[in-house]
Amino acid sequence: MAGVVDLVSSSIVQPVNSNQAGRTKIHLTPFDLSLLSFNRPQRGLLFPKPDPSFHLICRLxxxxxxxxxIYFPLAGRLVxxxxxxxxxxxxxxxxxxxxxxxxxAETKSVSVSDILQPDGSVPCFLKHFFPGNGLRNCDGALEPLLVVQVTEMKDGVFICYCYNHLVADGVSMWDFFNTWCKICSSGGSSFNHKPLVLKGWFLEGIDYPIHIPVSETERPPPSRESSSVHTVKHWTLHFTKKNILDLxxxxNSEVASNDQGISSLQAVSTHMWRLIIxxxxxxxxxxTQCILAVDLRQRxxxxxxxxxxxNMVSLASAVTTVEELMDRSLGLAALQLRKLVSSQNNEKCKFFAEEWVRNVKNLKLGIGSKVVGDTIVIASSPRFEVYNKDFGWGKPIATRSGPSCSFDGKLTLxxxxxxxxxxxxATLRSDVxxxxxxDDVFLEHTTTA
Structure with a gap:
């Protein structure tokens, strides 16, 4: 591993009980397969340094x-x-x-303060704290579905994971991470967990396994954004509770009374969409378009x-002209996002799945390849509980997303x-x-600390 991070060891961790009973193959839906060529998501949490008596690596x-x-699909392989x-x-x-x-991994030169830059910038060396850079969801049967990296620092520990989006989404991965924390903090012996409930969902009338043209699974040439004359930077922006309530x-004050109900997430997302564009x-x-990841479990x-x-995520897109987005009020633009989310129902899911199976094309292009300067992509969710995670020596100090699935216009919340x-x-062009x-409007509602 290059730079300030040295790899100490690499190993495979298997489930403690290798019991194949009831653990059959998991067939993939059109919603899963539409993510085949996307880069794998990476998420990480920064913790204080535990006492040496904790025996960190062994216990983890x-x-x-x-x-x-418990979460046995993550120990499987894509075939x-x-x-x-x-x-x-x-x-x-x-x-x-x-x-x-x-x-x-370990680094003797990096401290917590080096990661938590006061201006909100994300240091370039942080990419070495994340595993699986460049891995795609479709990458071979030899690649584990889950890769974990634990990096010991001078005064902290960075624990992160890279996962295959075909087998899980953010909801499932944070549930898994929470269970891992509880097992570690309790010592494992007294921890009880209900059996894992697989999504078990496949639309009637769609046969599986789904057949995909070979040409659609070939690795594409470098995407256009990788050769752009613009460089991108990673930055952490902070919205306080008051900032969010004000937005x-x-x-909601700018829309009709019967349309009120714009959420905090929709208000913040629209605010960033308008400012960036x-x-x-x-x-x-x-x-211009704003792409949102929508959880379909209850829809x-x-x-x-x-x-x-x-994985029960659908990518929904709100489209308008630049002029309409900028001339509309914040409320009317946010109302478009609210209506978009509300429209993600059973009928729309069925239509997407059936159309996808009938006309599989452009599959080899990941989302980064489709994104140009007119698009904003909102990933992850502020509803995920991340700061209650405790392996037994303290809660996280900060959370970060990795570089693998980032491109100009990507906002991870x-x-x-x-x-x-x-x-x-935020991953944005340097000039933007x-x-x-x-921008005074941006600074009024946002901090970078």
């Missing part, structure tokens, strides 16, 4: 083995099969208990359990460390970021 690996016994009869391929997850990869109140120098007649009929394990606040991890940080 032992508790991970117990957690994987790709060739369908010779029609020159296609299919994918499924084999719950074979092959295990997750565990990386132990939410403003948005306003500084990109786009044609007023051109279109299909019959609904799934809220904590069922799997987390709850802030203070109740009711939101942190936005400079203008944003000097």
């Amino acid at each position: 690996k032992t508790s991970l083995s117990l957690a994987l016994d 790709k099969t060739k369908n010779l009869e029609d020159s296609t391929v299919s994918f499924y997850v084999d719950c074979d208990d092959s295990g997750a990869r565990f990386l132990h 939410k109140a403003k948005a 306003g500084h990109r120098g786009l044609s007023q007649e051109g279109e 299909i009929d019959p609904p799934l359990e809220k904590d069922c394990f799997g 987390f709850p802030g460390i203070n109740e009711g606040s939101i942190d936005v991890h 970021l400079v203008n944003l940080l000097a």
Whole structure:
């Protein structure tokens, strides 16, 4: 590992009980398969340094083995099969208990204060704290579905994971992480967890495994943003509880009384969408879009359990012209996002799935390849509980997202460390970021500390 981080060891952690009974293959839905060529998400938490008597690495690996016994799909492998009869391929997850990869790294030169920059900037060296950089969801059967990296610092510990989005989403991964924490903090012996509930959802009339043209699974050439003359920077923006309440109140005051109900998330997302697009120098007649990840568990009929394990994310897109976005009030623009989220129902899910199976195309392009300067992508959610995670020596100091699935216009949202606040991890063009940080409207509602 290059730079300030040295790799101490790499190992495979398997479930403590390798019991195959009832752990059959998991067939993938159109919602899963539409993410095949996306880069794998990376999430990390920064903790204070535990006492040496805690035996950090040993306890983390032992508790991970117990957690994987519960969340057994994460210990499986993605399998790709060739369908010779029609020159296609299919994918499924084999719950074979092959295990997750565990990386132990250390740095003697980095402290917590080096990561928590007062201006909100994300230091370049942080990319070495994340595993799986460049891994895609479709990358081979030899790649574990879950990779964990634990980096010991001078005065802290950074624990992060990279996961295959075909097998899980943010809801499932934070549930898994929470269980891992509880097992570790309790010593494992007294921890009880209900059996994992798989999503078990496949639309009637769609046969599986789904056949995909071979050409759609080939690795594409470098995407256009990688060769852009613009450089991108990673920045952490902070919205206090008051900032959010003010934006939410403003948005709801600008729409009709029967349309009020714009959420905090929608108000903040729209606020950032308008500000970023306003500084990109786009044609007023051109279109702009805001892409949101929507949890479908309670939106299909019959609904799934809220904590069922799997990937149940739909990418929904709100589209308007640059002129309309900038001329509308915050409230009217946010209302478009609210209506978009509300429209994600069983009928729309069914339509998407059926159309996707009928016309599989452009699959080899991940979302970063589709994003140009007119698009904002909102990932993760401030509703995920991240600051209650405690492995047994203290709660997190901060959370960060990794570089693998980032591109100009990507906004990853987390709850802030203070109740009711939101942190936005922004990846933006350098020129846009400079203008944003000097914008009075932006500074009125946002801090970078």
